[in-house]
Amino acid sequence: MPKLGILGHGSMADYVVRALDRSDWQVSHCIARVGREEAARKCMPREICVASDVRDWSSMPDLVIDCAGHAGLVAHAPDVLRNGTPVITASIGALADDDVGTMLAQAARAGDSRLHLASGAIGALDALRAAAAGGLDAVRYIGRKPPAGWRGTDAEKMADLDRLEEPITHFEGTARQAALRYPKNANVAASVALAGLGFDATRVSLIADPGFQGNMHQITAEGAFGHFEFTITGHSLPDTPRTSALAAMSMLAAVTGYDTPVTF
Structure with a gap:
């Protein structure tokens, strides 16, 4: 075993x-x-x-x-x-x-x-890697979470998360900047960057939305392959608003598929 x-x-x-x-x-x-x-x-x-x-x-x-x-x-x-x-x-x-x-x-x-x-909380990374091999022109990642999902981050410097009444974009920048400023929240931005154009050419927007439930991740990409948009809305782990359930599932899948003779 x-x-x-x-x-x-x-x-x-x-x-x-x-x-x-x-x-x-x-x-x-x-x-x-x-x-x-x-x-x-x-x-x-x-x-x-x-x-x-x-x-x-x-x-x-x-x-x-x-x-x-x-x-x-x-x-x-x-x-x-x-x-x-x-x-x-x-x-x-x-x-x-x-x-x-x-x-x-x-x-x-x-x-x-x-x-x-691990693929973490996002999908479509295989398509993004394939598109990068043929030539990508632009990649953008948008992360949207309810205010509780941004507690303990720089988002608290932009607004009172407990009293937020409308969506606020609290970060605009590169994937590198997002990953370094939001180490517990921007792993998806980093995954998108590594699969596509890299940390400095991937644009990122992070949004706190009081009217939104779950965690939404959106990728848009353009290149020689054409254009694609991918959006996923997932649940957090019950006791950890910042941790995606799909991220935990992706880790489980990586382990169970690690030593199989046929795998993705």
């Missing part, structure tokens, strides 16, 4: 662990913040190896998934990759920092491993 390690033990990690309980994967390792190790153990369905640093794991799993956010990816993924263990991450916005991207790529090469990017 292949063994799985998890960076983090929040809502996304909990979703994946519960869904894998009767699968061929055994959740065997977990990374928690210092002082949160016991809380992490209580989240797991069975006894596993919990530590605050992957170098303290007594052994290495066959695969590691990152559910810890940008800081967790930066702190722990390089050691995992250098060890030869592949990593799947949903913290794609971290790659907007070129130094982080270079560090992770070098670690993967050193360990002859690979960093896999």
